[in-house]
Amino acid sequence: MKNQTGNFAKISLIILLGMFLTCLHSTSAFAVDFITKKEFEAQKSPYQDYPLKILFKKLAESDASEKKMIRNTIILKQVFDRNIQEKIKAGLINYQETFGTISNISNDNLELWLPKTDSSISFYLGIDRIPLVNDHNYEILESNINKYAAVIYSLDNRVYQIKISFLPTAPDGLYMQRENDKNIVGWKRPATAREPVGYKLFINEELFGQVKETHAKVLRTSGQVDEYYVKAVYKHGDSLIESDASDIQTDEITAKEIQQEILAWETYDRIVAALNPSEWQTAEKLLYDNQPFLSENLDQERQQNTALLVAFFKDIDAGDQLIQATPISIKSSESALSSYQSAAQKAKSLPTGLDVEFIPRLKINAGKEQIARLQTEQKQLAAGQTYGLIVAALNPSEWQTAEKLLYDNQQFLSENLDQERRQKTALLAAFFKDIDAGDRLGQAAPASIKSIESALMFYQSAEKKAKSLPTGLDVEFIPRLKIDAGKEQIARLQTEQKQLAAGQTYDRIVAALNPSEWQTAEKLLYDNQPFLSENLDQERQQNTALLVAFFKDIDAGDRLIQVTPVSIKSSESALSSYQSAATKAQALPTAIDVEFIHRLKIDESQKQIARLQTEQKQRAADQTYDRIVAALNPSDWQTAEKLLYGNQQFLSQHLDEERKQNTAGLIDYFREIDEGDRFSTTTPASINNIESALMFYQRAATKAQALPTAIDVEFIHRLKIDESQKQIARLQTEQKQRAADQTYDRIVAALNPSDWQTAEKLLYGNQQFLSQHLDEERKQNTAGLIDYFREIDEGDRFSTTTPASINNIESALMFYQRAATKAQALPTAIDVEFIHRLKINGSQEHLARLQTQQKELAAGQTYDRIITDLNPSQWQTAEKLLYDNQQFLSRHLAGERIQNTLGLIAFFREIDAGDRFSATAPASVQNLESALMFYQRAATKAQALPAAIDVEFIYRLKIDESQKLLAKLQAPEQEFAAARNARTAAVVATAKPAAPEEIVDRKTALEGAMKNFKTRDYTSSLNHFEKVYSTQIASLKRSENKSIRGLLSLPVRHRAEVIFLLELDRLKKENEGNEDLVKEGLEILYESVDNGEGPWSITPASKRRKIKRHIEKYVE
Structure with missing residues (x-):
């Protein structure tokens, strides 16, 4: 039964909530009102005491005027009903809690900003009287509810109730203290019941970090006025929420320092500007007068430049004191020059903008002229004395001293002697150069006849020059002595050369005494016998004579052994001669070994004697030879080869000469064939091996041609050559393919x-x-x-x-x-x-x-045509050309020309505006005064143009015509003007007293300025800023070029907005509100903002991005 009761209760609750949500859904909210339970109970409504069921019935029966009141009563009774509250606590109704701040309420939607995800969520509202829990009794309105931390209780994304948790209050009482290179920023804890969990400190609009204490130590930004503000961080549900920003605390100490720096920079600029030939003394005085002030307030680079400049001028002043000392001396002048040169070195270390090199250059030139004048006389006297010493030393015992003195002082003498002695000095120097050239060649190591002969040529040249010298300069003894010594040295070298040649020939003869060259030694001995006997030493002469006798015996034996017909007697006589030569060989020293010669000759003689005994052996050799020749056919040639190799020595000993030659030729042939086979069968096969084999086969073919016709071996080498050529062709093809693949791979790699x-x-x-x-x-x-x-x-x-x-x-x-x-x-x-x-x-x-470049050239040509046409007869053409090409010129001109173009456009717009008023019919004083005002504004703008752009004749003509016409029209109106003035005086007398001067609320004005800027109401925004920063903005408006130093006086927080508003105001005034021209000017400004150029270099990147978005919105 209990469970059934619970179920019924749940069913009733579901029906009730369904009716509640139905009321929410059917309601359209317009003006929102927030009401607490206490306020609801205190209200006296005719329907407040009705039960809910009756109210729902009446809602269905009521007309439109009553439905709103009944619907609000039903919703509020349901929300504040005690039974509903108890069911919520019992968990029978589960509402969703969402923590955040209400950012917007419009029509039927409520937007809640969620700090945890930095995003918004939308709820359906459906009611215009919202139940509110406000335990702290805040004054909650639709306009200020977004300042409070709130909790939304919702069902199915529909708002059920709003709870106001607390007001996130910002810290106040900000203060700042300086400590070395840091600032200590502090504040007071917000006077709220809710304790902050921390604080966020912002420096120059950028988050520095979150801190727990009520103070923080931060680094100070160099050269900038830092601005600080703080936001308190509160715990709200499962997320954190921030308060509004506190008031801004500015670093006033740094602001004052920057003002001092600006003054120091201006003084520094005046000094730099005065560094020219006509004003540099003024710059020096200004520098000395302000030296301590500049060193304290300039940046490090300018401080260094100032210190260098002071040191530079001190050197100049020290030099001036020395150069003006009396009496004038070389020493004081040189000391002055040293000071000026020291100043010149310091001038080079100064940056390009500080050009003071002309000062020491002028001083140094004057000092050098003064020193040179005093030194010239001293040099001329010293040169004459040196010349006398040189001439006196030209004798056999001291001429080297004269030469050294001449070389050491040659340039000095040529510059300071008179013409005659200068010519003598030049001739003497040329003479000694020839002597020295000869000495270098004569003393070259190793000594050679060629170098000595070349030295003699120089000595003879010097002798000729000596003869051309005047009588007082006698130096002929020097080359004469050198020439005699050279000739003696040549004779000595020639003798040594012959002895060396004889020794070399002797050595060649001895070296050639070997089995392969001894005939060469014999011929060399006979050809050089007299030369050797004259130039060899005693021992070698004796050896040469013995060697000659030895060879004579050998030659006698050779003649006997070659007698035909051969006989034993002649052979024995030859043997006797060879044995006589052997006896003489024993008397020769061990180094001269000729034993092999007579031993060979003796052996040949003995063999010749025994040759008759070998005829029988020769017949056997002939039979073997015939067998070999018979076996040379395709089936038996290997047998023939084997028989040949087996009887090679026997055949070579006993065959006749022809057959012996044939046998030797055949053996050479088969050796070539075998060598080729060895290469062709080498594994792995290679082109080099096969080509080597082919070479041996071809050599075998060549040797086969020398064999007689009867010995036919062509079929052997022909077969070998064909096989080798085929194998080479196959290997070469494979090699080329590999090389091509490798080259291809190298190209791809x-x-x-x-x-x-x-x-x-x-x-x-x-x-x-x-x-x-x-x-x-x-x-x-x-x-x-x-x-x-x-x-x-x-x-x-x-x-x-x-x-x-x-x-x-x-x-x-x-x-x-x-x-x-x-x-x-x-x-x-x-x-x-x-x-x-x-x-x-x-x-x-x-x-x-x-x-x-082409467009820039065309723009430049158009610009030049416009300037050329600015004359009394063609200026309208120039104006039309300027308007027709305005956009093209603004994009493709640069620097001074773009500024001139914009200035010229502004000028002509004033002229055209004046023309419109002056041409209005009928003519009136008011129109002509307006026209005159525009012409005078055109005259003001013309003054900003450079001298080359002369438009004075235009506005001068317009002003004169307007003044003349105005004078004609004003005469009839003077009486009317007097009456009008009387009426005006009466009105002024009865007017209310002037309102007292407005007291500016700085915080309200800045909030209004930023709010107007956000909504792009730029005129109102600038007006608000002018109330707070009137002095700075007025100064910037007066300045044509807004320097960075002047902008530093503006706070970082508002600097970017003020710069943009001033630029926009300038563009609107210059272009008379023409939006197309203003947008073009903003596009140019966009590039400067994007690149951080000029004044935008001292604004934070986040601020520049914000300004770029505003420009993009403006030019859309």
Whole structure:
């Protein structure tokens, strides 16, 4: 039963809540009112005491005027009903709690900002009297509810009740103390019941960090007035919520320091501006007068420049004191010059803007002239004395001293002697140069006849020069002595040369006494016998004589052994001569070994005697020879080869000469064949081995030609040569294919940003080779790559053509794009995209640069035409040209010309405005006065133009015409003007007294300025700012160029907004409210803001982004 009761209660509750939500859904909220339970109970409503069921019934029966009251009563009774509250506590109703701050209430929606996620959530409202829990009794209105921390109780995203938790109160009482390079910023804890969990400190609009204490120590920004404010951080549900910002605390100490720095900078600029030839003494005095002040208040760079400048002027002053000392002396002048040079060195260390080098240059030149005048006389006297010493030392015992004295003082003498002695000195120097040249050649090591003969040539040249010298300069004894010594040295060297040659010939003879060269030694001995006997030493002469006798015995034996017909007697006589030679050989020293000669001769003689005994052996050798020749056929030739090698020595000993030669030839032939076989069978096979084998086979073929016809071996080497040639061809083909593949791989590997030119060169250099030896796929890739590089090269040819032109760059770009198309046909492994991408990007940049230059040139020409046409007969043409090209000129002119163009446009707009008033019909005094005002404003703007832009004749003509016409119209109106003035005086007399001067509420004015700026009401925003920063803004408006130092006096928090508003105000006034021109000016300003140029360099990046968004919205 209990469970059933609970279920019924839940069902009733669900029905009741459904009715409540139905009321919410059917209600449309307009004017919102917040009501607490206490306020609801205190109200006296005719429906307040009705039960809910009756109220729902009456809601359905009531007319429109009663429905609103009944609906609000139903909702509030449900919310504040005690039973409903108890059911909420019992968990029978689960409302969703959402913590945040209410950011907006509009129509049927309530937006709640969630600090935890920094986002907003929307609830359906559906009622105009919102139940409120306000335990602290805050005065809650729709306009101020967004200041409080709130909790939304909702069902199905519909608002059920709002609870006001607390008011996030900002800290106050900010103060600042300086400590070294830091500032200590402190504040008072907010006077609230809710304790903050921490504080967020902001410096120059940027978050410094969160702190728990009521103070923080922060670094001070160098050269800038820092601004500080604090926000209190409170715990709100499961998130944190921040209060509004506290009042701003400015670093006033730094502000005063910056003012001092500005004054110091201005003084410094005056000093720098006075550093010119006509005012530098003024700059020096200003520097000395303000030296301590500048050193304390300038930045480090300017302090260094000031200190260097002071040191520079002290050197100049010290030099002036010395140069003006009396009496004048070289020492004091040199000391002064040293001071000036020290000043010149200091001047070079100064930056480019501080040009004072002209001062020491002038001083140094005057000092040098003074020193030179005193030194000239001393040098001339010293030169004459030195010349006398040189002439006196020209004798056999001291002439080297004279020479050294001449060389050491040659330039000094040539500059300071008179003409005659200068000529004698030059002749004497030329004489000694020849002597010295000869000495260098004569003393060269090792000594040679050639160098001594060259030395003699120089000595003889010196002798000729000595004869041309005047009588007082006698130096002929010097070359004469040198020439005699040279001739003696040549004779000595020639003798040594012959002895050396004889010794070398002797050594060559001894060295040639070996089995292969002894005949050469014999011939050399006979040819040089008299020369050797004259130039060798005693021992070698004796050895030479013994060697001659030895060879004579050998020659006698040779003549006997070669007698025909050969006989034993002649052979024995030859043997006797050879044995006599052997006896003489024993008397020769051990180093001269000729034993092999007579031993060879004796052996040959003995063999010749025994030759008759060998005829029988010769017949056997002939039979073997015939067998070998018979076996030389395709089936038995290996047998013939084996028989030949087995009887080689026997055959060589006993065959006749012809057959012996044939046998030797056949043996040589088979050796070539065998050597070729050895190379051809080497594994692994290689071209080098096969070519070596082929060489041996070809050599065998050559040797086969020397064999008689009967010995036919052609079939052997022909077979070997054919097989070798076929094998070489096969190996060469394989080698070329491998080389082509390797070259291809090198090309592909080199296709990278640092090596691709190498790949291109390698491709062109091996194009034909690759097309012959690569496989089909690689051959196609190679052809595609060649086409690609040809397009690149053609593009390069156009892009490098001078002078550069848009047509050439466009042609180059076309070829690069064609290369890009061809690159797409190449496989993925061949990546050349970076090449054409680089070329295309470079060409596009070059093209854009040329087009920009072309436009800038056209703009400059148009500007020049406008300036040229500014004359009495053509100025209307100039004005039309200016208006027609206004936008083009503003984009493509720069520097002074863009400023002149804008100034000229502003001038003509004033003229045109005046013309409109003066041309209005019928003419009136008011219109003419307005026209005159515009012409005078045009005259003011004309004064800001440079002297080259002369428009004075225009506004002068307009003003004169207007004044004349105005004078005509004013005469009839003077009586009317007198009456009008009388009436005005009466009105003024009865007017109310003037209102007292407005007292500016700084905080309210700044809040209004920022609110107007946010809503883009820029005129009202500037008016509010002028109330707070009137002095600074007035000063900036008077200044044509808003310097950074002047802007530093504005607080960082509002600096960007004030700069933007001043620039916008200037553009509107200059362009007479023409929005198109104002927007063009803002586009130019946008670039300065984006780049952080000029005054925008001292504004935070976040502020610059904000200003850029405002400009973007304005020009849309």
